Amino acid sequence: MKRLSLMAVLSVSAALAGCARLIPPVPVGDPIGLNGKQLVSSALVPAAVTGDLTYSTNGSTFGDFTEKLPLDVKPTTVEFRTGFGTVDLGGACVARANPPVAKVTLQSLKVRVSDAVKAAEFSASPNASLTLTWNAAQGKYVASSEVVSIKSGASTTAAFLEVLTTGGANQASVTATIRVDQDSLAGCTLAFTVRDPNMILSDFR
Known part of the structure; x- marks a missing residue:
């Protein structure tokens, strides 16, 4: 009887593990409140x-998010995606004519979150390129619609979610090179307005 019970438990466990792998990625939106904020460059x-x-x-600070994950399983990947809208000019650019088109390559991108006792971060080199087109009516550049994306591994995903779901009073930062x-843009600063950021949980186990 004990052998049958153990076999039943193992069968259920295997079935649940199989179900976890079938769970599609779960978007959790913008828990760090980045939409519409600006990433401002140092002087180029x-x-x-x-x-x-x-x-x-x-x-x-911002509070913990309470997204319910299916079947009490845990994601092993967190992905950060974002686009950019307008790009404001500062520094030396304010007082001179600027090129009508510029290409910007994001060589690295890092997301960090923390609360009173814990911190987690992940980074990658997306090598994504954006085309900036000058809009005279707005007096600023408009970025092309490419989406920048970076992903973390399992241990970082667990740490990242622990910060965002426990402890409260979270802070966040995003940095890029x-x-x-x-x-001709040397000496200028560029302020990129974030558009439609999203965090996506996937690879459930």
Whole structure:
């Protein structure tokens, strides 16, 4: 009888494991409140024409999210996706004419979250390229519609979700390194407005 019970348990466990693999990716939206915020570059460096983009909640906090995951299984991958809208100019760009089109390559992207006692981050090199087109009516560039995406592994996903679902009072930051193909933009700053950010949980186990 005990052998039959054990076999039954193993069969149920195998079935649940199989079901977990069938769960489609679960979008959880924008838990860190990034939509519409700006990632602002440092002054672009001459010659290489590179700079660092940064956004931080800067002490402002947001609560844990309560997305219900199916079947009490856990995701082993978290993906961060975002697009960009308009790009505001600053620094030396304000006082001079600027190229009508520029290509920006995101060489790296990092997302970090923390609460009072825990922190987690993941980063990657998406090498995504955006085309910036000058819009004279708006007085700024408009970014092309490419979506930038990075993913984490299982251990980072677990740590990331622990921060976002327990402990409360979370903070977040997003940083990136960019390269611009126009030497004339050296000394300028670029402020990228985030459009439609999304975090997606997948690869359930």
